[in-house]
Amino acid sequence: MLHLLRQIVVTGIKTEPAPSAAEDMIVVRRLQKDILRTLGRALTIRHVDAGSCNGCELEIHALGNPYYNIEGLGIRFVASPRHADMLLVTGPVSKHMAIAVQRAYDATPDPKLVVAVGDCGCTGGIFGESYASLGRVANVIPVDVEIPGCPPPPTALLRGIRAALTAHAAAGENAKE
C-alpha cells in the first residue's frame, strides 16, 4: 500500500487544460429550447461502435486518461443509452449493426445529441458503402457533429464533443430571445 500511495504522490496531477470547442465540426444546429436547461453543464455519453476497426475506440479510451481527464470536465460515459445525453458513434455502420444503432438512438431520451466519430463515421472512410456497410453514421441516424480523423486524436474528440454542447447552448440562447 505504501508503494501505491508513494506512486500517487510522485505522479502528481497530469491533467492538461481542455481544448476549445471546434465550431467547424458542427453540421446541424437543432433549435430545441429545452436543451441547455436539460443538460446543464454535465454530459453523459453512450459510445456505440457501429462497425469501426477499433482505432477510434482506443482514442476514446484515451479521453479517460489523466492527461485529458474527461470526467473532470463533467463528461461521463454511461452503460445505457437511456442514461445518455449524447451518442458517440464510431465506424462505418455495418449492416449487421444497423438495427442495434437505430435501437440505441431510439432509446436515448430527447434531446439527443449524436456525434459521428472518425473518417468512417463522417464519410464511410476506407470501407465506404457496400453490401455489408451502410457507410457514414448520418445514413442511419441524424448527426449533429462530425469529428473527422483516422482516428481523431483525443483533443479533436474533446473539441467535437464541446462543439456539440456549444451548438446546443446557442440553440438554448436563441430560444430564449
Next chain:
Amino acid sequence: MDVAPLGISAATLKSAVPARRCPVNSGQLLAACRLAWEQGGQLVALWATDDRDLQRGFCVRVLLRDADGFTLLEHTLPDELAHYPDISPIFPVANRMQRAAFDMVGVQCDADDQRPWTWQAAWPIDRFPLRREFEASPKWEPGQEDYAFVQVTGDGVHEIPVGPIHAGIIEPGHFRFQIVGEKVLRLEERLGYTHKGVEKRFEAMPIVEAHRLAGRISGDSTVAYAWAYAQAVEAIAGVAAPPRAAWLRALLLERERLGNHLGDLGYIGNDAGLAFGLAQFSRLKEDVLRLNQRLFGHRLLMDAVVPGGCARDLPPGAASELRAQCASLARELRVLRDIYDEHAGLQDRFRNCGCVPRELAVKLGLTGFAARASGLPEDLRCDFADTAYATLNVRRATRQQGDVAARVAVRFDEAQESLRLTDLMVEAMPDGDVALSLPPITASSIALGAVEGWRGAVVIALESGPNGTIRRCHAHDPSWQNWPVLEHAVIGNIVPDFPLINKSFNLSYSGHDL
C-alpha cells in the same frame, strides 16, 4: 512436416517465413491435418477462393503451422455442389472458419454444424460476397436472423444475453451466458457484427495501396497487419525491404505491442477494482502514443509501414528520445509491477481465474501471448526470426498456469522486453534507405505474410490479379483461435469475473469479422 509419405507434392510458397503449398485431394487434406496434429502442428487459417473464372472451380485453403514453418494445403472443389471434409474433429478451431468460408464463398463442408457464422441477414443467404459475380455495391436492406443458440435447461438455470452493444467503450458482439446463481455454466459467442466487407473491398483496391486497408482491419494491430500485407506484396514482387526498413518495422511493432499491453494492464487492474492501475497505465500509454505522434506522425502508427519499406525514417534526435522513454518506462513499469504483485485484492481476483490449462490450450489451438501464458512457447519472433529479431534474440515470455495472473505476468514481461528491444534496435539499426520502389507486380501469384502482433500471429494471404490488382486477400487474426478458448476459460467462473477474463485476452472483433 514431411508430407511426401502421404503422396503430396510440395512447392515453395512465397513468404517471409518458411512456407510451402501443396495441392491435396480430400483424403490427403484429412491425412495431412492428422499428421500435423500428431506432430504438434496447429491450424492457422482456413478460407476459400472462387476460381471458376479460371475453370478451376473453388479452392479451399488450409494453412497449417509447425516447427518447420507454414504448410498451405490447397483443395480444389469442381463446383458449388461439391463438399470438402470437416477438419474440426482434428482442429476444433476450424468450426467457425468453415462456416465463415461457406458464408463468404459458398463452399460446403461435411460438418454437422451448418449454422452461419459471419452472415447475419445483411444479404440473401444464397448469395456469396466473395464470388466473382457478386456485386459489392449496396443492394439489400439489413434483416434479422434467428440464430440457434445452445440453451442449458434445468433447475435454476437462467440466461444472460449481452450485446451486441456492450456496456463499455468496446467493439460489438453478442454473448449468451447460461448461469446458475452466479456461476457460468456455458458461454456462447455470436460475432460478425462488425463485418464490413473488408475482403471484398481489397479486390477493388490497387495492390500497392491496400496496405492502408490492411492497417485498418484491427486498429490496435495496424503495424502487424500493414507489415504482414507488405511482406506478401514484397514476396510477390520478389524483393525484400531495405535492412533499415526491416529494423524500423520491428521497432514500430514493439511500440504497438508496448502500447497495447500498457493499456490492457490498466484495464485489467480496473476490472479487478483497482482504478489506480488504470490511471497509471493509461498515463504511460499516452506517453507512448504522444511520442509515436511526434516521431512517426501517427499515435497508433497507422500507414507507417508501406509495401517496399516504411513511410518515413526516424527524425533527427529520435534515438535519444526513444531511449530516454524506454528507460523511464522500464523504471515505472517495475514500480507498478511491484504494486500489482503485492496487492492482495488484485492477486485474489487474478489467480485461478479464467484458467486455460496447457492441454486445453493445445486442443483448441490457443495462440499468441495467451498461449505463452498457458505454457505454449510459440512466438514468430523467435521461431522464424529474421532481420532485427534474429540479431537481438527475443526472450520468450512464458508462464504455465494459464490464468488471468499468468496472462498479466506475460504482458508485464513482454512490455519490458519490448522496451529492451526498442533500446537495442535504436542502437543497432543499420543505416540506409527506408523504402525501395517496387517493380511491377506480376499477376496470378500467391504469397504469405506473417507477423507476431501483440495478440498473436497476424497472417495475410495475398493473390495478385492482372494490372496491379488484388485477386483475393485473406486476412487472419489470432482472435479466430482465441475467441473459442474464451468460451472455455469462463466455465465455472462467476459472472463478475467475465470482464476481467475477457480483458486479460482482449480479443479483436473487427479483425475477426472483417
